[in-house]
Amino acid sequence: MVEVFTTNIPNNEKGLHMIKKLKVLFPHSKIHFDIDVEITNYPCTHSILRFEDRYISSEIIQRLVEGEGFKCDVLLDKVCNS
Numbered sequence: 284m285v286e287v288f289t290t291n292i293p294n295n296e297k298g299l300h301m302i303k304k305l306k307v308l309f310p311h312s313k314i315h316f317d318i319d320v321e322i323t324n325y326p327c328t329h330s331i332l333r334f335e336d337r338y339i340s341s342e343i344i345q346r347l348v349e350g351e352g353f354k355c356d357v358l359l360d361k362v363c364n365s
Contacts, residue, residue: 286339287358289329290348293322297353298330305347312336325354 292298298316305314318330332355334344341357348355 284336284339286334286341286344288332288334288341288344288348289326289356289358290332291322291325291354292316292318292330292332292348294318298332301332301348301351301353304351305344308343308347309334309336312339326356331358 292301295316295318298318302314302316306312313335315333316330317333320328322328322330332344332348345355345357
């Protein structure tokens with residue numbers, strides 16, 4: 284299972300710190316953090332937190348990230364029509 288979250292985690296240093304905290308509760312999960320641009324207007328600009336595991340609790344992940352002072356939302360799987 285894969286779950287992708289948008290966050291306002293502002294840089295790689297804080298992203299890596301967040302991954303370390305999450306790995307304590309989810310030691311077998313593959314967790315990746317990605318940021319391309321400076322976060323200036325969440326959710327329009329955002330960083331990505333990606334989880335991969337057999338079971339993922341979105342609510343727990345969101346609470347942990349928000350507990351560190353960041354915003355965290357599940358990225359909706361939308362199909363865009365051209």
